[in-house]
Each structure stands twice: as C-alpha cells, then as structure tokens.
Amino acid sequence: MSVTVSFRVPRELKRKMDELRGEINWSRELREFVERRIREYEQLRAISELEEAIKSLPTSPSGTAAGYVREDRDSS
Secondary structure, X not given: OOOOOOOOOOHHHHHHHHHOOOOOOHHHHHHHHHHHHHHHHHHHHXXXXXXXXXXXXXXXXXXXXXXXXXXXXXXX
C-alpha cells in the first residue's frame, strides 16, 4: 500500500520537470532518491552509535597488543 506525498518546488523547476516528463519518470526518481537518502542517514546514524559505543569501552593497558603478538609468535 502506498501513500501520496507532496512538496513544493519553484515554478521554474516545475516547468523544467514538465518539459522532461516523457523522458524522466519523476515519481520513480524521487522515490529512489528518498530511499537512498534514508539508507545513507541510517548508515550515518549507525556509525555514530557505534562510535559512541566504542568510546564507552575500557581502554587496554599500553603494550597489550604487542604482548599478544609476541605471545602468538612465541607459541609457534
């Protein structure tokens, strides 16, 4: 089920859209743009939430990574 969404554009833009009506399916173009923009926004929001979660994680003591690498090498 779909609903109708309307928005205002400057008169000159509408005139140009009308000129291209046979070549461009404006409903499809606008629908795809909105879908793409929503996906982009959701991705940015998810990244922001992940960054906040990472900031709240405790930090490892200095040298931890080097110690793990050394331990792994020595176990071979």
